[in-house]
Amino acid sequence: FxxxxxxxxxxxxxxxxxxxxxxxxxxxxxxxxxxxxxxxxxxxxxxxxxxxxxxxxxxxxxxxxxxxxxxxxxxxxxxxxxxxxxxxxxxxxxxxxVLTDYYNLKGKLTKHVEDGKTDKKIVLTTSNKEADTDAAISNGHVVNQIANDQIKQIDDIYTFGKTDKTGTEKGFLFGQNGKSSKTVTGEKAGEVGSKEWADAKKDLREKGDKTASDAHLHPLHYDSEGNVTSYGSPSPSNGPGKDTDPKNMIGNTQPSMVLGWTENQGSLPPGQIGGTPPPNTYSPTVGFYNTGGSIITMDYSTFKKAMEKVNK
Structure with missing residues (x-):
């Protein structure tokens, strides 16, 4: 002017x-x-x-x-x-x-696409074959590059989940342009409610981004003596109002993540006969899903190493 x-x-x-x-x-x-x-x-x-x-x-x-x-x-x-x-x-x-690079869940580059962008995308497959990458892209089984600060958010949620005995869920939103919301904590055991997700969306908007998907914890559950009675699956929960309900994914542009667990049976050392085996342990395991259900699950430590490789 x-x-x-x-x-x-x-x-x-x-x-x-x-x-x-x-x-x-x-x-x-x-x-x-x-x-x-x-x-x-x-x-x-x-x-x-x-x-x-x-x-x-x-x-x-x-x-x-x-x-x-x-x-x-x-x-x-x-x-x-x-x-x-x-x-x-x-x-x-x-x-x-001027290429979009597609990486698999091993952190391996599997495809270049000349589209005028310089993005990195993650295809939800461990296959190295370009045909499987193409199939994943065609099916919408693709997520944006998961940055190191977002990996840190996931780390922090798992750290909380390993010691919390109240069944509390935590989660955050991935943005379409690479940002993420703050981590929010469910007020009710076993869920991050609409109020908490609204707070996360508001935080993401204030950062200049829109929702692409979410990541949330499926917690471990304990009895009064501190023993694990059940563990959160790395697969989505199904049914009205649950993870795969289309109403819960309105506006999402990519698959979401479940931060769950895998049970590892305690066993006696090789050669030992008799005695009480050690208690079972639970290792972090992530899963990706959309309204059609589970897409893929994998050990979190393996996934983390792959993303750190992509981010170099």
Missing amino acids: NNGIGIEVLEENNYYPFGLKHEGYNILTGNPAYKYQYNGKELQEETGMYDYGARFYMPDIGRWGTVDPLAEIYRRWSPYTYGVDNPIKFFDPDGRG
């Missing part, structure tokens, strides 16, 4: 697809001090190149000045090519790539 009355145009630029500026008909010469031009990147006057972070771009020839740092996994195209030679469809945000 100019003096709070009218709108003042600072600069008008028209570009060819690869970034070279049109000449001869721009009405406004613009502010010469304004350097953030093509794709919002800073123009370096000394070289005529744009600073994209990882590399410098030369709009006069539509090429990068140096080799793609991801050339090893990006072999289909010249390491100097901008936007895989299609700048109308693809935008390279930092000079490294």
Whole structure:
């Protein structure tokens, strides 16, 4: 705005697809001090190149000045090519790539998709085969990259679950843009109620994100003497008002997570005859599900290592 009355145009630029500026008909010469031009990147006057972070771009020839740092996994195209030679469809945000990378639950890269993004996605399969990755994508069995701070939230919930004897559930929401809500605690034993989830949604909105899915604990249950009587399954609960009820997943864009347990039977040491075996133990086990039911379950420590591998 100019003096709070009218709108003042600072600069008008028209570009060819690869970034070279049109000449001869721009009405406004613009502010010469304004350097953030093509794709919002800073123009370096000394070289005529744009600073994209990882590399410098030369709009006069539509090429990068140096080799793609991801050339090893990006072999289909010249390491100097901008936007895989299609700048109308693809935008390279930092000079490294325009691909979505899909990783399996072992943390192994199984598929590249040229879609103009630089996302990492997790396909809910342990298979290394691209056909199984394609099937998972087709079935919607895909979640956003689970960041290290979200793994820390899960760690904290499991730490609570190992010692809590009240059957209390905890959970949080994954955001569509990579953020997560604060962890909320159910007021009633055995559930995180609508009030608590509303509080989590509010927190996520205040962070500028929308709900993609949730992660919540299925707790261990104890008797009055402190013995485990039952354990929370890593599979979703079914029925009206339960995990798989479509009403509970309205607005979700990806499968949700159950933070459950697997029972490990106590056994005598090899060679020992007679005696009382040690008590059973319970190891954290995560499960993914949607309205159709359980998709896959796996040992949490294995899952955690895979996500940390993806996040490197």
